[in-house]
Amino acid sequence: MKKPNPHCPVLGCRTDKAHDTDPLVQGMLAEFGSPEKLTLWTRTAMAELSQSICRDLQEKKIFAWLSRLRQPEEIYVRTLYTLFIATKEELPHIVSGDTPNGMMGYYKPVNKLVFEGRGLLDATKPGLTVGSFKPVDALHAGAHGSFSAIMTCIGLAHHPEALPSPDKYIEHVGKYCTYLNYMHEMFKGGKSKQDVLAGVISLHKPASYWAEQQAKIKAATASPPDPPKP
Numbered sequence: 001m002k003k004p005n006p007h008c009p010v011l012g013c014r015t016d017k018a019h020d021t022d023p024l025v026q027g028m029l030a031e032f033g034s035p036e037k038l039t040l041w042t043r044t045a046m047a048e049l050s051q052s053i054c055r056d057l058q059e060k061k062i063f064a065w066l067s068r069l070r071q072p073e074e075i076y077v078r079t080l081y082t083l084f085i086a087t088k089e090e091l092p093h094i095v096s097g098d099t100p101n102g103m104m105g106y107y108k109p110v111n112k113l114v115f116e117g118r119g120l121l122d123a124t125k126p127g128l129t130v131g132s133f134k135p136v137d138a139l140h141a142g143a144h145g146s147f148s149a150i151m152t153c154i155g156l157a158h159h160p161e162a163l164p165s166p167d168k169y170i171e172h173v174g175k176y177c178t179y180l181n182y183m184h185e186m187f188k189g190g191k192s193k194q195d196v197l198a199g200v201i202s203l204h205k206p207a208s209y210w211a212e213q214q215a216k217i218k219a220a221t222a223s224p225p226d227p228p229k230p
Contacts, residue, residue: 007019008092008093008098009087009089009090009093010090010093010100011100012099012100013093013098013099013100014098014099015093015096015098018092019092019093019095019096019098020092022096025092025095025096028095028096029091029092029095032082032095033091035083035183035187035193035196036184036187036188038079038082038083039079039083039180039181039183039184039187040184042075042076042079042180043177043180043181043184045075046072046075046076046173046176046177046180047177049068049071049072049075049173050072050170050173050174050176050177052068053065053068053069053071053072053169053173054166054169054170054173056068057163057164057166057169058166060160062153062156062157062163063149063150063153066138066142066149066152066153066156067142067143067145067149068142068143069138069139069142069143070103070139070140070142070143071143072173072176073103073121073139074103075176076176076179076180077103077106077107077110078094078103078106079180080106080110080114080200081094081106081109081110082094083183083193083196083197084110084113084114084193084197084200085106085109085110085113103136103139104121104122104136107119107121107122107136108122113197113201114197114200114201114204115204116201116204116205118204118206120135121134121135121136121139122134122135122136123135138152179200179203179204182199182200182203183196183200186199
């Protein structure tokens with residue numbers, strides 16, 4: 001068992017002083033402590049990043065594209081965790097960037113609460129030609145510039161049909177921008193975190209859920225059949 005750090009509530013943190021004694025952390029807390037500002041800046045960063053990554057995909061710069069795929073996912077997951085799950089005491093650690101700060105530590109509770117267990121980052125998928133993989137492992141490999149990431153790029157160069165279309169990827173990251181903008185406008189309008197969370201959970205429900213709800217409403221409001229004639 002890891003001993004708790006008296007300076008930080010996050011298990012595994014090795015800081016020897018409280019994070020919020022650092023002037024840089026104080027500045028980031030002032031900027032990102034507000035949900036309205038946090039969603040504004042992450043939405044802005046996401047929009048710029050998506051344009052750059054999609055441009056690499058359009059120009060078939062496969063390694064440049066692959067090496068940054070983790071960034072939109074990490075920004076979005078970290079933002080959701082910070083907004084809806086993190087305690088006030090955790091915030092200084094999160095903005096400080098000190099370890100532990102791995103994406104999966106944030107993703108698992110976000111997947112449970114916001115995505116309702118439907119997230120696919122740690123789902124096992126079949127490999128391009130052999131074996132299997134988890135999307136999160138591919139994201140990490142690309143971000144670290146590993147040999148396996150280079151090998152993946154070689155495989156994609158030989159099988160370009162396996163690359164997502166630029167339009168599909170733009171749509172994927174565009175949803176993150178749309179959801180962040182929704183959160184920003186809700187917080188800007190004075191909505192509570194619980195109200196915004198409920199809306200965000202609804203946004204992440206699959207189309208099949210809404211189709212099922214519509215079917216239930218239709219069945220409940222349908223006129224009863226005419227009684228049989230004698």
